[in-house]
Amino acid sequence: MAEKQLHMLLGPEKGQKDQYLDNLKKVLKKKGGEEPESHRFYPFDTDISQIISILRNGSLFSSHKLAVILSCEEIKKAGDIKMLGQFCKNMPEDVTLVFLSDSVSVDKRLAALVPGSEKKIFWEMFDNQKIDWVQKYFSDQGMKIEARAIHVLLEMVDNNTVDLKEACQKLSFYFNIGDVIQDEDIDNFVYHSKEENVFTLFEKILLKDLSGTLEVFSKITLSGDADLVYLLSGLMRQIRRVLKVKTALAEGEALQTAFQMYEIRGKKNQKITGDGLRKFGLKELEQVQREGEILDRRMRELKKSMQIISFQLFLIRSFRGIK
Incomplete structure (x- = not known):
């Protein structure tokens, strides 16, 4: 051998x-x-x-x-x-x-x-390494990116260089040499680009838009390239963060303080999160998190066709107060 x-x-x-x-x-x-x-x-x-x-x-x-x-x-x-x-x-x-x-x-x-x-x-980059990497990337393109914008971008991208590079490449297409990218630009890029992703899916869920949620999920899966294990993992990361904010509010924290505590940055992101906080009760979010984590543990054991069906059922039940 x-x-x-x-x-x-x-x-x-x-x-x-x-x-x-x-x-x-x-x-x-x-x-x-x-x-x-x-x-x-x-x-x-x-x-x-x-x-x-x-x-x-x-x-x-x-x-x-x-x-x-x-x-x-x-x-x-x-x-x-x-x-x-x-x-x-x-x-x-x-x-x-x-x-x-x-x-x-x-x-x-x-x-x-x-x-x-x-x-x-192969370990993930440390936070300071990722910041330096993003700064260098846009500098090589003849652009600048503000520190707050980098933090917003890093919150929205899976913690690996493949997804980070892809996000930076797509973002750079929206700007010209000499431009300065701000945190609002990251919001607009993520939520207004033509591609559906974990964040547009999360937005539809928080707005309790069932038909919109299933439509976004269908577009993601129809591409054929989606890794549903990663998609669910990213979605659960967002759900856990909203649940932490909801819990902090229940304990008497101010909304902006809770946003800062759990690093929810960007005006668009904060607005969508705020809408979701009003539409979902604390118990509902806890139930969604529990069911999502159960599915998260099972996803790798399922074939692709069953992953899609199980994911769809989880999304539907999320709107009906999982019981």
Whole structure:
């Protein structure tokens, strides 16, 4: 077994993991003279025995196979790990296998299959690093961005360089060289761009607009690229924050003080949150959070079709005071 045939990439920093995979593809292409045949598997969507069978069969299209098993932290059954262990000891020479996870640890028996030199953990950037990264990005574009605008942007983007870069690229299209981007501009960009995202979905929920919520969710899922696990995680982050503000108000805090406590910045964001606070009672928000967290724990175990159905049911029940 060649060491370089097995890799394990862990941690929340998606951008660096994607870059690692891109570099690996380039190495395999250079070595084989053609693009490797790529496969992506989820352990809750495809049986381990089926994955191994696919990898053992010769390829008709390329001299090499690059397979990625995502969410590998879900591989915990002794039988599955045993099968993988037997496969890894006698891997075909034309296969490279990568275990991928957003977690920083996986089952010790699974981790033991991969040589230590090929196990990497990619951590998120610290807050000060992200601020510097955003400032440099817009500076390279000939623009400036105010500190408050950076904080608003960082609140609205998943904590990895892929999503941060994508958000900055899209935002830069709205401005010209020499412009100064302010926090209100971030609000307008997020809520008025043509793309639907976790924030436009969250806005419809807070306004108790059921038809609008389902329409936004449908547009997100129809793109085919949406990761519903990430979408729900981002939505729950917003719901938890609103619940904290609602709790603070119930304990006598002023609205603006509560906004500052839980870093709800931007006029548009504050207005939408304020509307939601009036439409949802404390008990309702608590129920929505509980049900959302239950679904959050189950999402990785569901196939894509069932993820969509379960997510839709959660959204509908959120408007009916989940019971």
